[in-house]
Amino acid sequence: MRLLFLSGLLLASAAFAEEARSVxxxxxxxxxxxxxxxxxxxxxxxxxxxxxxxxxxxxxxxxxxxxxxxxxxxxxxxxxxxxxxxxxxxxxxxxxxxxxxxxxxxxxxxxxxxxRKLRAEMTAAAARKDWAGVVAAAGGLDPESETEVDLVWMLIDAAAETGAKTVAETAYRGLLSREGAARLPDGQLVATLRKAVRDLPAEDLRRKLAGLGLPAAEIEPIERDLARREVAAFNADEARQAPLAEATLARLRTAPETADLSLLGWHDLKTGAPKTAEQWFRTALAGGRDAENAKGLYLSLAAQDRQDEAYGVAEAYLQELAGDPQFLMNALSVRFARPGEREIDAGTVTAYSNAILAAESAGHAEILAWYAYNSRQYEAARAWFGKALDWESAPVRVKGLALSLLRLGDKAGSAALEEEYRGVYPAVWEEIGRIRPSKRNRAATAETPAKAAADTGYLADFKAKRYGACVEKLAALETRGPLSADAQLIRGWCHLGLDRLSEARRAFEAALGNARTQPDATYGAALTLLRGRLTDEAEAIVGLYPLAEKREREVRAEIYWQRARSAFDHKQYQRVLDALNARMALAAEPPDLSQLRGWAHYHLGNRREARAVFERLDMHLHDAAAARGIAATAR
Known part of the structure; x- marks a missing residue:
């Protein structure tokens, strides 16, 4: 019993002592x-x-x-x-x-x-982004002796925001020039130097860095920041084309961060290495969705002529790219300008439409209108042709709207449109009248298969390219009765082979009324019109009678080429670029069109863009025309 008492007394004493030690x-x-x-x-x-x-x-x-x-x-x-x-x-x-x-x-x-008041005032001004207020509040700071270094850093950041270079340079000099006991600890020196990467010239910073005697492990992140700055400056300077030094790039290639991946991607894309650029952007996007990296991947694929894959990237990043409607429109228009393929996803159509509305782009509204028209969505076609006309009037848009109204059977709307624009674009209704087959032509192209099968001598002449004999036999056959649609189609090709454009056009138009011959007749008529430089009429006929995808691209590529050439002759240089850009979405650009692009930029005052075009041509061709372009843009 006594032992239990003593034990309890000891425990109580220990608890009391523990309680005493808590104060x-x-x-x-x-x-x-x-x-x-x-x-x-x-x-x-x-x-x-x-x-x-x-x-x-x-x-x-x-x-x-x-x-x-x-x-x-x-x-x-x-x-x-x-x-x-x-x-x-x-x-x-x-x-x-x-x-x-x-x-x-x-x-x-x-x-x-x-x-205490100084700190509170500077902190409050920085919190509300009153950078001038931060600089004013810090007027009494002495960077050479200030013990609260974070206040000097706050001043440096505010000076950078306001462009007060002298203030920032004085602050850096005060912090980095301290010696002996006043020298900043290495951690504070490194933090100051990493800020200086943003504000001081690289050579000046490297001289300061060399004189501080910091350990190599502390210097490495600063050199890496300098490399990032150099690559970013190169990427932003359109005039610089030669790749950066390998030593600079190597710093970023070793264990790169996401921002480094993007910098390397843009560098390689700019210097003509789209394949490696593609890999950098893909790796960056694997770490998170980002608009700039999506753009880089799109452009890398497009530069490799992998247009379908590039379009897939744009479609996959619609939400991220919506902030740049011009880029998104250009990326998506490639697909909308190529009818005859799989139906475009509704979300993509909506994104393209929203981008067009945001940018108020008449050219892209026209592309979407023709897509709707060729997809037999005539109400949508009418709306988009109308929107394109609201933003910028052009005969092809009036023509598209007229055709849409005809398809919808809107006679009142057609009459009102003609009343408004016949005086401005009289040729539009003449063209529409010419490409719509009359009842007499449709009757004349009724099938007479027995007669066609009975006399195929003209077909053998056509295949052997004896175009004159082909035409003569068809003329003799016609004396016995109306020619079939098949015969009219062959007559059109034979006349085109003889360069008789008026006769070829009439024959192809006669073959348009038959469903079987219509696609070939449309193609032949379009080629005939283009050979005669009747560009708008060719576009109207392929708008009224859709072609297969390959032929559509061929015809529209020639349409845009003729428009670019005509616009250049009329000194309408922006229209030259618009037409060439539309054509590039359909086919690769040959050197002669690139020459036209370069001179259009030159006449618009876009010297850097023009020089870049001529230099690319010179790398591949080394011809006198490219050299003249380079010389002209150097002045």
Missing amino acids: PDAVELAALYYYAEHGEQDRVEAEAARLRLKYPGFVVPADIHAPAAGQADESALWTLYEADDFAGIEAEIGRRRAQDPAWAPSEDFSAKLAR
Whole structure:
């Protein structure tokens, strides 16, 4: 029993001792009182933090700022100071002076209060992005001696935002030139140097870096930042074409971050290495969806003539690319300008439509209108041709709207459109009338298969390219009765072979009324019209009678070429580029058209773009025309 009593007594004593140790004793509080007595507020706060870690629940004694003998009591001011209650401090000072006009806060308190206010003012200005306010508030800082380095960093950032280069340079010089005991710790030096990558010339920064004697491990991230800056500057400078030094690129290729992948991708794409650029962008996109990397991947694939894959990228990143409607329109229009393939996804159509509306692009509205028309969506075609006309009038758009109204049977709308535009574009209705077969022509092309089978001599002449004999036999056959649609089709090809364009056109138009011969007749008529430089009429006929995809691309590529040539002759250089860009979506651009592109840029004042075109031509052709273009753009 006595042992149990003693045991309990020992446990109680231990618990009491443990409880006593949960509160710092006078010895441990001595440092706190010492720092407070000497006005070293930073050390007061640090010591209080240490005691709280050791003794959870510790509260700073209220009397630590009690004045020593002969000193005024400033404990109330220090309490307000610790709470950043500057209005309360002013009120307390006012109250004390009302009681004693000769009283003033101690120099120590006044100095520390000024610093506290400076930090608060700079921090508040930075939070509301008032960069000029940060610079103004920091007017009293001395970068050569400032102990609170983060305030100087705040000043540097604000100077960068406002373009105050002299302020930033002075701040950097003050921080980086300190020697001996005043030298910044290595960690603060590295942080300062990484900021300087943004603001100081690379050569100046490397000289400073060499003189600081930092360990190699600390220098590496700074060199990497410099490499990023150099690659980004190269990518943004259209005039620079030669690849950067391998040593610079190698810094980013080793364990690259996502931003490095993008930088490397744009560098390789610009310097003619789309295959490696593709890999950089694919890797970057694997880490997250991003508009710029999606653009880079699209352009990398397009540069490799992998248009279908490029279009797939645009379709996969519709939401991300919506912020750049011009890019999205150009990327998607390639598919909309190629009728006859699989139906386009409704989401893609919506994205293309929204981009067109955002950019108010008449050219792309026209492309979408023809897509709707060729897909037999005549209501949509009418709406988009109308929108294109609202933004920019052109005869082909009036023609498209007229054809859409005819398909819809909207006689009132057709009459109103003709009344509005016949005086402006009189040829439009003449063209529509010519490409619509009359009842007499449709009757004349009724099938007479027995007669066609009975006399096939003209067909043998056509296959042997004896075009004159082919025409003569068809003329003799016609004296016995109307020719079949098949015979009219062969007559058209034979006349075209003889370069008799008017006769070829009439024969092809006669064959348009038969469903079986219509596709070949449309193709033949379009080629005939294009050979006669009747560009708008050729476009109208392929708009009215859709072609197979391959033929459609061939005909439209020639249409855009003729438009580009005509626009150049009329000094309409922006229209030259519009036509060439539309053609490029259908077929590769041959050197002669690239020459036209270069000179169109030149006449528009786009010297950099023009020079880039001529330099690319010179790399492949080394001809005099490209050399003349390079010489002209150098002036």
